[in-house]
Amino acid sequence: MTINEAIGAFLIFTGSLFYVLSSLGLIRMPDVYNRMQTATKSATLASLGVMIGVGIYSPCCFPKALVIALFLLLTNPISAHALIRAAYRSGIPLWEGSIVDKYKEALKEEGEQ
Amino acid sequence: MGEASKVSRYLYTVIILFVIWLFLTNSLDPQELTMGFVLSLIIAALTYQVFTKYGLSNLHPKRILYTVAYIPYFLWAMIMANLDVAYRVLHPKRPINPGIVEIKTNLTNDIAKLVLANSITLTPGTMSVDVKGDRLYIHWIDVKDPSLEGASKHIGKPFEKFLRVIFHDDN
Amino acid sequence: MTIIEVSLVLIAIATVLSMYRVFRGPTTVDRIIAIDIMTTITTGLMVLFALYYKRAIFLDVALVYAVLAFLGVIAFARYLEGGL
Structure with missing residues (x-):
């Protein structure tokens, strides 16, 4: 096992652990918003880890793996943002333990104008 | 700061598209390079107006x-x-x-x-x-x-x- | 069993675990979020398959899959906001 294979395998393994973590977050958190938070963050870092790891493991694939990783890094937050806004607008309430909601006030002000 | 000139915006778009092409094809074969360059020129001509506002000064x-x-x-x-x-x-x-x-x-x-x-x-x-x-x-x-x-x-x-x-x- | 095979098994477990949220719900957005996460995980799985079977063509499949999944999620979000 050469040194770059070792580094690549380490990154791939860490990435897959974070994938498992993101699906655990999906199961354990109490409402849509918290699920989205935990799942999106760890899934994005996990994809970054797996793809850079694959690129380092076999250097011939590095540019293309990097392109996929950058694409996911750009689009994952955007789709999370779009979904979370859609969730709020379609009337899903925050978890009952939430302590502040400034967005509701802003939407109400907008409605009055 | 206003918009950059059209030439600079066009060149910037061509450069970015060509770099993306290089990453996607992952080869330095002359045929691939020529095809990618021609495609970058065409696509940049169609899209530079929405792609960038500041042109080469981004670099x-x-x-x-x-x-x-x-x-x-x-x-x-x-x-x-x-x-x-x-x-x-x-x-x-x-x-x-x-x-x-x-x-x-x-x-x-x-x-x-x-x-x-x-x-x-x-x-x-x-x-x-x-x-x-x-x-x-x-x-x-x-x-x-x-x-x-x-x-x-x-x-x-x-x-x-x-x-x-x-x-x-x-x- | 090499470390790559262990990672493949872990990713498969992650997919199955997020499947739980797809069946369980309780709201539509929960299911769509779970599917979004599943597509991200599947993209990672495809890239890892490209390494495991030594076929670079799987990387192109993963790229196209990522683009299509992104478009699908955006379309779902527009639909939920009532803009479609």
Whole structure:
């Protein structure tokens, strides 16, 4: 096992652990918003880890793996943002333990104008 | 700062498209290079008006330097965010304290605001819900300071000094 | 069993775990979020398959899959907001 294979395998393994973590977050958190938070963050870092790891493991694939990783890094937050806004607008309430909601006030002000 | 000339915007688009082509094809064969160059010229002619506003001045050394400095900072913030998430998910009592707060940003450029919102989404415990003018609405998993000033200082400020230089926000 | 095979098994477990949220719900957005996460995980799985079977063509498949999944999620979000 050469040194770059070792580094690549380490990154791939860490990435897959974070994938498992993101699906655990999906199961354990109490409402849509918290699920989205935990799942999106760890899934994005996990994809970054797996793809850079694959690129380092076999250097011939590095540019293309990097392109996929950058694409996911750009689009994952955007789709999370779009979904979370859609969730709020379609009337899903925050978890009952939430302590502040400034967005509701802003939407109400907008409605009055 | 106004818009750059058409030639500079066109050349910038060609350069970016050709670099993407190089990454996708992953070969230096002359046929591939010629085809990619011709395609870049054609596509750039069709899209340069929506693709960029500032043209070649995006490739100014100072901006590239700040972009390169932003990457490790951002990656570090992301790894911290994930350790934070791991702690919250695996802790048996689920220590969360969520809420939606409002923050104010000084950035005026649309792309800069997009990158700010994306960076906020990927860093510890925060996720952007909506952008209205200079206000961002952030879902925060562990609210420490619900006031406007405190939250802005806590969430947005660290990124803004990089993004202001990278995306031409000179005011 | 090499470390790559262990990672493949872990990713498969992650997919099955997020499947739980798809069946359980309780709201539509929960299911769509779970599917979004599943597509991200599947993209990672495809890239890892490209390494495991030594076929670079799987990387192109993963790229196209990522683009299509992104478009699908955006379309779902527009639909939920009532803009479609």
